[in-house]
Amino acid sequence: MRVAISYPPIINKYGQKAMVSQNRNVQFFKKPTYLLPVTHAQATTWLRDLGHDVLWDDGNAQLKSYDQWFSDLINWQPEVIVFESTTPVMKFYWRTVNQVKERLPDCIVVMTGYHSMRKPEETMAESLTDIVLRSSHVDFALARLIPFISTNPSWRLTCNLEGLLIRMKGIELRSTGNFRQVEPLERSPLVDRDLVQWNNYAFENGNFLQTPGTYATSVIRDCMFGKCTFCRYNGSDLTFSMMPVERSLDEYENLINNFGVKEIFDDSGVWYRGREARQFAQGIIDRGLNKKGCYFGINTRFEYLDEETIKLMGKANFRFVLLGYEAADDETLQRLNKGYQLQHVESCLKWMTKYGLHPHLTIMVGYYWQTQEQLDKTVAEVKRLMLSGLARTLQVTLCTPLDYTAYHQECIKEGVLLTQDYDDFDMSKLIVKTPVPHDRYYGAVRDMYSVAFHPRFIFRQLQFLLKFRKRDWQFLFTYGLRAIRRVRQHIFNLTRNEGTPAAYALPTKNVKY
């Protein structure tokens, strides 16, 4: 079959493009950041391996306008189109699906992603989507579904593959039940880099310390912990799957030796820990991959990696470590189910910086319960960690309920959502009632980002760079400039609603979706 895995370019009124960012969130940015959608890339590779004619159709990364993207897609005449949904672009996707169906009525549109998997009936009601795939294992689900469709003309009636909501006729729908929660990741192919045009994602990504960089085929899908209320990788129907260490090492070796990558980032829900983490780092060293000038980055949690493991990772040339810090008060961490204790943050960061790792903190503000005192504490603690050199970089976002996560549902239950219009869920403004005016949170964002321009922070960064085994001063300029650009962009995005009358207790908008 002719299958397109499609990401349309989505541009907002500020001329910013929707970019998939951390944790599969969509945010609008003027300056590009292109993240490879790893699971969909694996799906594409797998379908190609099964003999299907696939189109990797990322209009964003391929720098297309919407019209160009649309016309190219229609001209390719796909039999199946796969989209990935998330809350802030749902309305856009529904319109796009309907436009596609108008031009290609027989084309089967499959909606994947964390929003539609939580609200499948909604997408069926709001668009002409044929199948909502409720599984996070998009690669496994499509590798079963597409061959079935291609050999069963009456697939709408007969397909019993789990995890699907199928449109029968008009509004008549059929569910095939819950999806398979655990899949053997070793059976899903490693991403074919050429097929997904890896170069398009190799340079414009603020998380890369060096370029060309790339994303590894994730070693963990969803999350080992999987309990944080705001996170997509949480829910009774989600559980983590893990790829064997040796297979991941093989991929790294291939990426370094055959593609010349200088940085590999694994954006798994949470990377290996314990024995597997040590085996991986030791494997990098044993294969001599730590001597090839390539940095490795991961996403982990506080209290997951011990000093011995971190030391080994430093030796193996790991650098960028993304840590979800979220807030500096115990009440918030408990309400978010973060599962770590603040008292251990400092020791973890000390180990990381001691062995040359580059801790990157992600912080959120604007929880519907967050008091001024809690906010001030977070700002003060983040600044302290940054200025003392315990954390190297940070990313602050407005906590936005998305994709019907536990936090999203809690906001609905508590009646604190200020809007039901999904377009408002783009993380550019606070959309929940809060104990203090929204401007205070926007101010906190500005305050935390302003650390980047503090002389003490700059001094710490220089001090850190001098410790690099690879004394690459080019790094200072390339990464430094990119970092400043990103900081400016984040401040613009997250504070542009500052001073607007979007008060913290506005009545809920009556617009549905």
Added chain:
Amino acid sequence: MYRILEVAHLTESTVRLRTERPRVKILAGQCFNVGVPGSGINREYSMYSAADAPYLDFLIKVVDGGCVSPIFQKLQVGDAVEIDGPYGDFCLKENEIEGQHFVFLATGTGIAPFHSFALTYPTLSYTVLHGIREPNEQYGSEDFRRESYIPCISKNYLDRTSIRITDYIYSNPISANSIVYLCGNRNMIVDALEILREQGVPGDNLITEVFF
């Protein structure tokens, strides 16, 4: 900080830790993050004890090359641990507890949540299949109803031939209207899901918790 009340070395590589209980509501099947004070690392462990017990029990499998479990193995009564939680919803639904038959598939220490279920809900109707390597790994088997506990021992011993959970369910199909909980080793869960789906157990009736 919570003190250790009891340490039982069940096998060479499995230890049961009994600790003081946090004063919070706990549901059978939930897990806690347990850490060694000052170490800065923790791990999730499912509760092994009844939800209303005045203490918490955890079954710890000591991982060769691991960073946390070998420390737990050396803990003694009176030592302290950090406990954070409870978390998770690998729990039975209140409205299904009466009148529903459950099948529990576990490997090794993955028996912990099912042990907690059996102690918490004494009238529960269930069959538990426990996949283990050695006969001495039948942790807490005396707490399950005798006719409901089926050990699947993968190593040959005495006159019994080895059997795995997947062999058992292949030869003894699970009723399609059972609710099946699976906990433990990922490979067992993947293989068992395949068989259960072939036997007609709907996806909505399959609930999993992967340990490793």
